Amino acid sequence: MTAGSKLLRAASALALSSTVLATSLGASIVLAENAAAAQVSRVEVRGNQRVDADTVRGLLAIKPGQNIGDADIDEGVRKLYSTGLFSDVRISQQGGTVVVNVSENQIVNQVLFQGNSKLKDEQLRAAVQTSSRGAYSQATADNDVGAIREAYTRIGRSDAAVSVRTIPIENNRVNVVFDINEGDRTKIGQINFVGNNAFSDGRLKEVIALRESGILSFLQRNDVYDEDRLRADEETLRRFYFNRGYADFRIVSATADLDASQNKYFITFTVEEGERYAFGNVNVDSTIPGVGGQSLQGELKTRTGDVYSAQKIEESLVSLTNRVAANGFAFAQVTPRGDRDFNSRTISVNYVIDQGPRAYIERLEVRGNTKTRDYVVRREFDVSEGDAFNQVLVQRAKQRLERLGFFEKVNISTAPGSEPDRVVVIVEVQEKSTGEFSIGGGYTTGGESDGPVAEIGITERNFLGRGQFVKISAGFGEDTRSYQLSFTEPYFLGRRLAAGFDIYTTKNTSESYDVERTGGDVRIAAPITTELTGQVAYNFKSEEFGDDDGVSIGRFRTDANGNFVQPLTTDTNDDGYSGPSELLRSTCDDPNPLGYVSSSRSGEATDFSNAPKYTRSRIINAAICESPYTTSSISYALTYNSLDSSTDPRNGVLATFGQEFAGIGGDANFVKTTAKASYFQQLIEEYDVIGQLSAGGGNVSALGGDLRVFDNFFKGQDIVRGFDTKGMGPRQFEIDSDGDTVGRGVSIGGENYLNASAEATFPLPGISRDFGFRGAVFADAGTLWGSEYKGEYGVVGTDLNLRASAGVGLIWASPFGPLRVNYAHPFLKEDYDRTQELSFGFSTRF
Template sequence: MTRPLSRRLLTLALASALALPAWAQTALAPFAVSDIRIDGLQRIGAGTVFTYLPVERGDTLDAAKAAEALRALYKTGFFEDVRLDHQGSILVITVVERPAINKLTLVGNKDLKSEDLLKGLKDIGLSEGETFNRLNLDRVTQELNRQYNNRGKYSVEISPSVERLDRNRVNLTLNIKEGKAAKIRHINLVGNDSYSDEEITKSWESHTSNWLSWYKRDDQYSREKLSGDIEKLNAWYLNRGHVDFSLDTTQVAISPDKKDMYLTAGITEGEVYSVSGVTVSGDTVLPKEEIEKIVEFIKPGSTFSRGVLEFATDAITARLSNIGYAFAQVNPAPTIDRDKRTVGIDFQVQPGPRVSVRRIVFKGNTRTADSVLRREMRQFEGSWYSQAAIDRSKVRLSRLGYFEEVNVENEPVPGSDDQVDVVYTVKETTSGSIAAGVGYSQLSGVNLSLQLSENNFLGTGNRVSVGLTRSTYQKRYDFSFMNPYFTDEGLSLGYNLWWREFDYSSYNVAQYSTNSGAAQVFMGLPLSESDSVSLMFGIDSNEILAFPGSTPPPLVDYISAVGNRTFHALRTQLGWSRDTRNDYFIPVLGSTQSLSAEIAMPGSTVEYYKLSYDFAKYWPLNQALVVKTAVNLGYGDSYGKDFTRNLCYTAPTYTDSNGDGILDTEVPGPAPSDPCLPTSPDFDKTVTASGLPFFENFYAGGIAAQGKVRGFVDNTLGPAYAGISGYRQPLGGSFLLAGSVEAIFPKLFDSPAARVSAFLDFGNVYNGWDNFSASDLRASAGVALLWRSPMGPLSISYAMPLRKKAGDQIERLQFTFGGQL
């Protein structure tokens, strides 16, 4: 009996001790409150306390009223301690305030972004300026542990530290040691007799370690990923007719060191069912035969598939939503016959009210005028709702290049079930630049530029560019303006003016220079949502500066045959383009095509034409991999008369430059005269100018040439001239063939401004179609980084030539900064 008695006495003593503070605060003799004084306040105003205090002057304070007052003040969360006392009839409330959070710092978090964490902490009252409550800190620690555990990081350590400051403030630091995510060591499916583990788990996000796990991180356990994979397991069987499939058990085991995970799922496959018949019921709005035609691809006798049902349901819903039934519902009701192993499907259509769009609202466009966005709309106010038109409008906004992000949602109109507002929310991005800058590339060296380039000038959607560029090979002054909506029908109109002094010898091209200028006007007209045509007229002048002895003789002969070193051209260009990409900056779906024909019109110094075709297509294989295929074709020739002249040349002489007895340096004679003098010892030479002018040739090789074949020095592939010294001068060609296959990894960086790719390039240029030979194509493979940095675009590639020939100029590492990506 002694032990139970002692326990009861101990319990009574503890209860008395715990009750003592409450008794001390509430065992006040009732009295009438004549005044109220609050002691201990530092940050909180007395008026705030009186707002919560259920006691006023003139009230009688007794034990019940005192207890109520204590509960009310503690409930505010402002105070660590509250005491009630009195001096005569004056109620004295003594408080100890909780400190305020002066600064909240997160240290060590990489997997979870600080801005996301701080937003979550603010939701539970833990943010800078708020009152510090240690209970909230414990809740935060538990929540962070839960979030990291869901991402497979079970060894995470979160250590909060509190630094006391003056004026009742604290600095709060959450030190996070994330540790490494537990790796999936084994996935075991039990009961799958019809399909192998590899077949079923091929599309899963969770995998055991493989050679791509360093990039995909698919061997890192995550509860969210596993939930998605379990749903894929369910879909796998239901899409193959296993109507009675069931997931019996799921087990997730972790090793004692919390580094390895083992996943096990027990399943029952069930029998395969076929479709017995398909019907359509309900209010179909459209003729019933039209809806039945949408689902006629589901044939009786075919294997049942939930995925096919969902596709058919979406097709009916989309058809109705495009004629105004925004809230249409289609319920595929199955009738299961387990004896015959068949499923009958009845698509029950509930169209709901026909909906019109009351307003189209734009949010987030702080710089771009509403009218610029509104002209891209294919859904109109006051017309019937169309999901296809709304989605198309979103794509058109995304492809403008003005916005980093475009989202759309429907907002019901209060008090109306047949009207909605369509709201487009955009996040604007830089659409141009006003800068004095320095760029550099291995091809052109240092580039100094003063450039105003704006694709959305003053928010009007007009494109304006004014520039001055100087580099080792050119001086350029240009002005360009284009209004993409010169008319409401979408006719664009623009102008180009430019002057350029260009030294091709510094551009890995034959040694000659040009002084050229042009004035051009161009217009474009859309043919459809993705197709447009363009037309350009212009006049230009091009003075060719050749240097006998340095400029290759074929080029000198061409100029001599024409008889004029200044070439004038009345130029016109007709083009067609198609763009079905889903995004302007980072497309992962769709294609681009462009076909152009440029003609130097009759009356030009040389009459010629150039044809170009460019094609690129993006193939999304999954979220982590997009394949881009591209091809570039170019061809040019003259269509006018050939130029032929008979010139008188002085034969060159040769000297021994190094004293080895070999004449190796050519000393050209005087410039040719026409005709030869009767007494001249010189010889006659007939020169001809035909085909595409050499200054309009195509070039290939390198990172910046029109025919991009990385790994070779820019512009050096194709025909070239090498004199007696052996110095090789690329001439370009009138026929270009180039292309690439590129694997883009959009998930490798979180930033949409950067992307990494692996590529295979091929291409070359030829002196006319007749000289084309597939055996002369060059090829290379490598990796590339493209980054739209704040200071300008940066492109870096490292390539290994796979197909090359003697004399090719190799350059594996290539980069350009400050140019176009």
């Protein structure tokens, strides 16, 4: 290499080194300048009008002296946006100054709804997040549009159209307007079931809550499709099949397809029923020392050979858990283990009892209740905060809450507590209407006065959200008036004691005399077992009679000229009456006032033509002359109830037995015993034919004296349909000279009664079950007999003479409540009985 070349290379290297050095120094200078610029000296806020600058700086969390980067600026933007106060946020750095440019959201002056009629403004305001005096956010308003559409979907208007707009006003405020086109109701066109063989479509439609649209759907509102209702119906179907032996049942799919052209949903449940099972061997195994499985067998509700039922297993779990807990093992866990035999189609169940993990309830939260008080929900739990957590007892509380009838849905879930052994129990409820407006009535024929009778009432089963029962009712008829007030507190003194009272007043003139009864009772009831309840009560009644002329039992006989024919009848001493002046005695003022012959109300002895031409009842008059008459008594009753439903039973028993003891003061002295039992059984599952057998009876006996006639039983259509209210049993008549009964007679009641009834109800063929119609056929038999006046004063019907009737009924689950019309024909009766062949009644909830 030449010297020149070496010199040139050295110069080049030196120049390169100088360039690298200069570049490095430049870079260092730039970085230093950037580092100096990143340190904040102050924060400047621009564009704010209502929000104070210091408030923005506090929200931003960028302080003078702080070194910031892009990440800090991004975080600041995010924080300011999250407040909902601003529609635009920009942050930049100019030297040591951080400049925050904001555009404030407009303030909402009013939220308005236009075009809505099916949902009120209050309902829509509860659905949206945009509110008056809040900051307007377009994103929130868009979400509100979806919420309003969802609210309309829940009431069956899926095609409702909703849009939102703003109307600016002064001071950067706006009115937010939601424009609504409610559209037509989206109906349920058809509900189909695929894969069902054991039960028809019609039977399964009765099980679920959703209904096909019909001519009365605008009143019933049960044809509204909702995703939650569909899911709930899936669970209802599962329980229906599981409780009827189909342990393998599953729902393959449940779909709801909207036909936009018809604006109707078509719902299809695809199911697999599987085989039907019965219970095999049922045993109890306990790993807890001192708790033997054999001793717990009596707690089981499952029996070998019975049709498999998930509900019976649940009841067994509750019963076993309560029994073991009562023995001091609060953490005991009962687990049912099934062994399925596919050949014999049986499921053997082994209940295994172990000492479960120790967990305590830290807190019990109630959510979703707007009317019902928290304590009404809490008191249905047998466990509370601090108690041992037991899943079975929690599920038992869920069943109790569902049976209250206060809620559409009850969901209970758990969440971890503050410690590993702590559990939070969350109860979510959806309330429903608990009020009821009722109307009942009938048409009386063949009695003292024909014509319609009616009763109206208002009932609230969750009064003021306290779980209290209140009912006010009034009855009206041609000759009757009645008013009643009832109140029940289901948890008296904080215990599961139902205490209450009833007050009533009635006035009746249907038997040709006026009687006004005023009274009431104070009662308290307590559960003895899950199915048995006991009640005790104090009762008081006062009766006053307003017509001391007495009661007609027949008309005087006259000759062709209208003159009385002698002898008319005989008096109590069989002396006969010597002349017409005897007709003018005052019924209750005469020393011997109780003969058959009536007095003249005018008191004009000289004008015989004005004398009333009726004979009167000695027996009824004797009671009338004792007015006012008071009855003071104590009573008790035992009620056994194993019905599967209190409103629409298909299986189970309802039985009552009670006694009343009068003589605790007052004028009456008697003991009255009554009993009644009804047995329900589904006769044909597929066609939903339900059978009912009922029987009852009663006896009243005097205590230390005579039994007053009004203390007897007065029976009729309440034990044998087709008869008047007091249409059967002993009656008093006028007896003519030939010994024959004359006139209409009057009921004097009986000391004993027996009755029995058989009935079957069924869906009406050829009519869609969605209309809610059912038919009924029935046969009743009964008798009312026994009287101390047997053979005296023209009294007949004191013997045990059977009455019977047969009839048909029409039952309609109407939009106003269950309506029933009965027509009963008495085919076995006495000539003097009174009939009422047609009757009806219904009630409705609000």
